[in-house]
Amino acid sequence: MDKQDILMVGVGGQGTILASDILGDVALAASYDVKKTDTLGMAQRGGSVISHVRLAKKVWSPMIKEGEVDILLAFEKLEAARWAHFLKPGGLALVNNHANPPLSVSLGTHRYPNDNEVREILKQRTDKICLVEGTASAKEMGDVRTLNLFMLGCISNFMSIKPNVWQKCIAERLPAKILQLNLKAFEQGRKETSHVNL
């Protein structure tokens, strides 16, 4: 793998930033040059959150050029649709099958896209669309906050970096108290996409 440009998108509070931090550590541990940058908007919670993570032999810009993202890792379906145009043609969209309707949907002024519409928007860029059951799996595990580690597990199958490097970096970032549960979530994520052949 020469280079990989990854865009992680989600909703504030979903743990995307921690996931992008770990991804950055993993890339460094695998001897890549790496840059990452997060866009948080202005509030702590509830807004769109975007992280650019780039790894290659040499990385210049911390931001990925639109239309050049190799993997879109979306923690939420509407955010997947919103950032689909950043994908390169034929890039990979890994999308958590979870809807978090923004307030304008609750207020009735806007409509949440249905699954077909999300798929159609993504299909304008790529046929490699993989829907994963992250939120359901994390809930089953008893802590919805493990979603981010599940999603990292999902993407790990598409990066040629060994699982033990991931596990080591995860262990270095997370407090011991929650480590085992999160490593389990990571493994669940790996299983979720292990059979996917795109």
Place this chain on the structure above:
Amino acid sequence: MKKLLSGNEAFALGAHHAGIKVATAYPGTPSTEILEYISKFDDVYAEWSTNEKVAMEVGLGASYAGVRTLVSMKHVGLNVASDPFLAAAITGVRGGLVVISADDPGIHSSQGEQDNRHYARLAKVPMLEPADSQEAYDLMEIAFDISEQFDTPVLMRSTTRISHANSLVDVSRHRSAPKQLGFVHDVQKYVMLPVHARLRRPLLEERLVKLTAYAETFPYNRIMWGERKLGIITSGVAYQYAQEVFPNASYLKLSMTYPLPEKLIHEFAQGVEKILVVEELDPFLEDSIKALGIKVIGKEFIPRFGELNPFVVEQAARRAGLLPGAPVQPSAPPQWLPARPPLLCPGCPHTSLFFVLSTMGQRAKILDASGKSQGETKMVITGDIGCYTLATYPPLRAMDTTACMGASIGHALGKEKAGISSKVVAVIGDSTFLHSGITGVVDGVYNQSQATIVILDNGTTAMTGHQHHPGTGVSAQGKKTKAVKLERLVKGIGVDDVKVVNAFDVKAIRAAMKSSLDNPSLSVVIVRGECAVLVKTRSGARAVDVEKCDDCGTCIKIGCPAIQKFDDRVFIDATLCAGDICTVCEQLCPKKAIGPVAPGDKS
């Protein structure tokens, strides 16, 4: 060993290794983390100052006392601190003084966009601009050396994509032994009576001449020869974007961007056929280079506002004919997709006040989706800078003005004195009030205002990530200290009508607001409740009893993200609901259809 560090971490580590003894700041995106990282070092005194002006003054005082000092703030913070910053420029320093200004191109989290490189020219002080975390680290020590060598504060200019981008840093140094030079009495240097200031004034010009000579050989201003057809002059993160788009061009990469190395620029210009200046925001380099009589292209193609990125630079290059192919428009998601603006959190202690305000003074007249009212409302709400500015959005629409830190109170007084018929309410957060709201209250007392000032006291500086402030009783380094009591403060200024209400008691808030609005003299209502993000243990998530709910929509009008309507069904997301600490929706539901989830009921 290489580490993956954000620019802000690199600044902090670089300053620590440069031997700083004192660091001051007021939180502001994207600068906040610099002081947060420094506050973890036991051998540095780090403080959250009341505001940036005070931060700069404390920093300058420490410098006069002979220690290396770092002062950090966001771009608009330097506006607040500009008076002492320019004072520092004329007195000069004793211990090295470095001032970080973190600009926010693209306005991710600010009230405006400005290019703070102009402050270097205004103050006649040297400026450094790192292009990644490695340079943020490396340049910090050099900045302190320059400060001491040339007797001047040094402006270190960062931007969002320097401060908030992580890149690899070779941490090569250890902490230098901090200097402790002590203070010496020297009135011609430190007491700026006009007679002394006139003596100092020519020194600023002499200093600039010396600094220009220094810039010529400054190793971080460097020419990298590539193909000679195109030469690019650039600085900061724009350098990275340019490299992405023009991998083979020749570069003059500037890290010291004021004063400029004129000879070096001439040398570069003579070596290339054409020059493109790639810089974010204003044509700061471009204008100066043109003034040297050198022909360049730049801002006729590169946008003057907003954030640059490789795509924007590439399209500009195509428009300029420097790259083959026609420029393409940025693609965009389908327009009908709902936006996801940030919101007040579930359990936010500000929500109830804004809900109450949204139901008073004919605020319901504000119907226009663009946020313009159809007629004059009977109550005008002047707002301020903080999470609570988000109450501007529907459904609350409970804010009419927001401009800069502390302005809510002055705006309220101005509207009142202009003679509008509406009642005037100023809304300001605790940290912002302490930052620059106090003088507004003094003005209101002195000039006999009739306004109502609401201080939203959530006990933290929430929007920037929960920093302590003078009202919290805890220092930046986690030590217990004396808390400034807001009610005592405003009473001491001379406000007679001061009420304190519980942020989660809707009835009490309504009663307090009514009484204060009816009072023909200045009144203050302190709405107090802990920021929900800081409440670690939660219990009693609320749920909607569908049997009792008649779909009146009142709970949706609170604007709580936990209360959602999807497929015509109102429900409360139990993973988001703050539960027992809040209960605002339960208090407001006319049908009593909201209550705690029954034990064992997981729906």
